[in-house]
Amino acid sequence: MAIDRMKKMTVVCEKSPTTRLFKRLFELGAVEVTNAARVLREAGEQLQPYEVSTDECDPPLQKLGLILTLLDAFAPEQQSFIKGLAPVPLLVDRAELDTAVSKFDLEEVFKTARDLDEQHRHNEHVRGDIQTQLEELTLFQGLSAAAKDIRGLTRARVLFGQLPQDRFAEFENHPGTCDLLAWETMQGGTAKNAPVRLMAAFAADREEEARSLIASLGFEETPLPAIEGKVDERIFDLRGDLARTAETAARIQAEVVKLAEHRRTLQVLKAFWEGRKRRILAKTQSVHGEWVSVLTGYVREADAPMLLEMLEREFPGASCELADPDPDDDVPVNLTESKLTAPLKLLTGMFGLPAYGAFDPSPFMLVNFYVFFGICFSDAAYGIMLMLLSSHIIRKTRDYEGVNNFARLLFFAGVSTTFFGFAMGSFFGDLYKASFVPQNNPLAWLMSKVTILDPQVKVMPALGIALGLGIANQFYGIGLKMYGALKAGDKTTAVCDGLLWLIALPGFVILAATMFVPGIPGAVGTLGIALFAVGALGLVLTQGRDAQGIVAKLGTGVMSIYGIVGSYGLTAFLGDVMSYCRLLALGLTTGILAVSFNMIAGMLWDIPAVGPVLTVLVLVLAHIFNFMINVLGAFVHAMRLLFVEWFGRFYEGGGRAFEPLGFDTPAAILKKTAPGA
Numbered sequence: 001m002a003i004d005r006m007k008k009m010t011v012v013c014e015k016s017p018t019t020r021l022f023k024r025l026f027e028l029g030a031v032e033v034t035n036a037a038r039v040l041r042e043a044g045e046q047l048q049p050y051e052v053s054t055d056e057c058d059p060p061l062q063k064l065g066l067i068l069t070l071l072d073a074f075a076p077e078q079q080s081f082i083k084g085l086a087p088v089p090l091l092v093d094r095a096e097l098d099t100a101v102s103k104f105d106l107e108e109v110f111k112t113a114r115d116l117d118e119q120h121r122h123n124e125h126v127r128g129d130i131q132t133q134l135e136e137l138t139l140f141q142g143l144s145a146a147a148k149d150i151r152g153l154t155r156a157r158v159l160f161g162q163l164p165q166d167r168f169a170e171f172e173n174h175p176g177t178c179d180l181l182a183w184e185t186m187q188g189g190t191a192k193n194a195p196v197r198l199m200a201a202f203a204a205d206r207e208e209e210a211r212s213l214i215a216s217l218g219f220e221e222t223p224l225p226a227i228e229g230k231v232d233e234r235i236f237d238l239r240g241d242l243a244r245t246a247e248t249a250a251r252i253q254a255e256v257v258k259l260a261e262h263r264r265t266l267q268v269l270k271a272f273w274e275g276r277k278r279r280i281l282a283k284t285q286s287v288h289g290e291w292v293s294v295l296t297g298y299v300r301e302a303d304a305p306m307l308l309e310m311l312e313r314e315f316p317g318a319s320c321e322l323a324d325p326d327p328d329d330d331v332p333v334n335l336t337e338s339k340l341t342a343p344l345k346l347l348t349g350m351f352g353l354p355a356y357g358a359f360d361p362s363p364f365m366l367v368n369f370y371v372f373f374g375i376c377f378s379d380a381a382y383g384i385m386l387m388l389l390s391s392h393i394i395r396k397t398r399d400y401e402g403v404n405n406f407a408r409l410l411f412f413a414g415v416s417t418t419f420f421g422f423a424m425g426s427f428f429g430d431l432y433k434a435s436f437v438p439q440n441n442p443l444a445w446l447m448s449k450v451t452i453l454d455p456q457v458k459v460m461p462a463l464g465i466a467l468g469l470g471i472a473n474q475f476y477g478i479g480l481k482m483y484g485a486l487k488a489g490d491k492t493t494a495v496c497d498g499l500l501w502l503i504a505l506p507g508f509v510i511l512a513a514t515m516f517v518p519g520i521p522g523a524v525g526t527l528g529i530a531l532f533a534v535g536a537l538g539l540v541l542t543q544g545r546d547a548q549g550i551v552a553k554l555g556t557g558v559m560s561i562y563g564i565v566g567s568y569g570l571t572a573f574l575g576d577v578m579s580y581c582r583l584l585a586l587g588l589t590t591g592i593l594a595v596s597f598n599m600i601a602g603m604l605w606d607i608p609a610v611g612p613v614l615t616v617l618v619l620v621l622a623h624i625f626n627f628m629i630n631v632l633g634a635f636v637h638a639m640r641l642l643f644v645e646w647f648g649r650f651y652e653g654g655g656r657a658f659e660p661l662g663f664d665t666p667a668a669i670l671k672k673t674a675p676g677a
Helices: 018-028 041-046 058-074 081-085 094-103 106-138 147-151 165-173 175-180 204-216 231-285 301-314 342-351 368-377 380-396 401-423 442-450 459-487 491-516 522-542 550-562 570-578 581-604 611-643
Strands: 006-014 031-034 090-092 156-163 181-185 196-203 292-300 319-323 668-670
Touching (some): 018 031, 018 231, 018 301, 058 231, 090 231, 094 231, 156 204, 165 175, 165 196, 175 181, 231 292, 342 401, 342 611, 368 401, 368 611, 380 401, 380 611, 401 442, 459 491, 459 570, 491 522, 491 570, 581 611
Parallel strands (some): 090 668
Antiparallel strands (some): 006 292, 031 292
């Protein structure tokens, strides 16, 4: 439930088994290899980086790339709706991996795929040529004379072409065209403002004059295609050829679909060769002298015994030194959470990992995220739906940590939604009160017993609760800033940028409450004044502690109260707290939409014969729609309240993820086997 402690690792071994050592580290999957030349700068030219070749990996990867690209084009993988929403990496079993590498005939499948690919490309080229010819001939469709006869006219010239629609009237009415030309329109395009297609004829001895005139009127000539016979006959032949290319494409697709039975094996092989290439390239991060190799990296402190035991057993001549990272080291970050807080690690990762040496905020979101989500969604029926849906995803994704954590996050969010739904009197909105539902039904009785506050009836108390949660969450964030500072040994920051605000802001809140809430005892108001005065004085004296000169220090301190400079401020506090109004707004949105859908469905109930069916149909579709849009809204706005209004009080990211050398990637992971299996 924290940031894993890391150890800096330096391994010195004989030069000859270096490749085997990287192979074992790859299989171990516990070491992130770093650039040894950069770490061991003092070694100078005595140690040289390795040069490696990936020639053994590149050819199979190229072959696999061609085959899989062909499969994606002709036989794309069908995915379920849920899998489409949350794609998971390929889960590979060790036995499956060994079988794919040792027994699958990649060369034979590649030859088949390459032949099909070449046939496909040739067929596409032919089809493109045919379509181009058809487009060229479209203008001349219906021409009764053969093309060679038109081109062979000696006493007349015939031109085909088009001119803009807005200039056709000018063309028709121009006196020159009447004297020189004979023309008729041809079948044209159907698009609005499509150009007018024309066939124009004129005497051969006046060709230059005629061409000049029609060009000045916007006529653009389209050359007669270089065919001998009639256009319609040529179009008929081309359409036949086009149909044959379609048959060829269908045959190619059918043969590619047959190859799809190897898709998973091909994906496994791709993951294998990509891993092999990563392993080879990782060797370039190490350095070597005449007799020895040196590699550096990071290993989790928890995995260090496993690493040392492997080195001692398999590389007895190797020496491994483990040390704590220095403050200026770029240490990778790996978070290990308990089963309860592991789903929240996902949120931390979305914002950005904490720096090594800071603290992991994931466990501290255990309450506020689920509370915010539950209030925003706040419908018991939707909460139950969310639990059922996420339970199904949890069962299907046990081997995929990231997706499984997300599903568990949604499950707990569903629990919170169900709780707040009952507390706020919403079960599919007010379905239990609908006109077509029997009065005094069990659900109505249950809701009357468990509902605490209906925000649609008591808006102002609900708003007060939302703002109160905002104030509490801000104070919680300031408290975490103190925690982080004390963890880092910075007591000054903990007191000046944390404790003083936790004195001043509660005093400010009490003072504001005495102005707007009647009946608050005078002693409480006095306490508020005292708290704010003490806190504000402390802030004035400390917030400018880095400024030069007494005037600058005090001036910075005064401005920090407002919020222009310094770690916080009253304006930021008020703005952040007001943002929590969205808790009420999102909760009302879910409920009001649900109530509206129930009303619409109720209006259909009395339609003869089909009324009840239509009512149920509308209810199902409308509530699924409401569920989908508001689960998204609840998730986004709950995260926003954390990332913007809460993280900003204490959290600084900047950590980089720990990336151990191994098979696992976002695309494929190796299934873990139980110890002793």
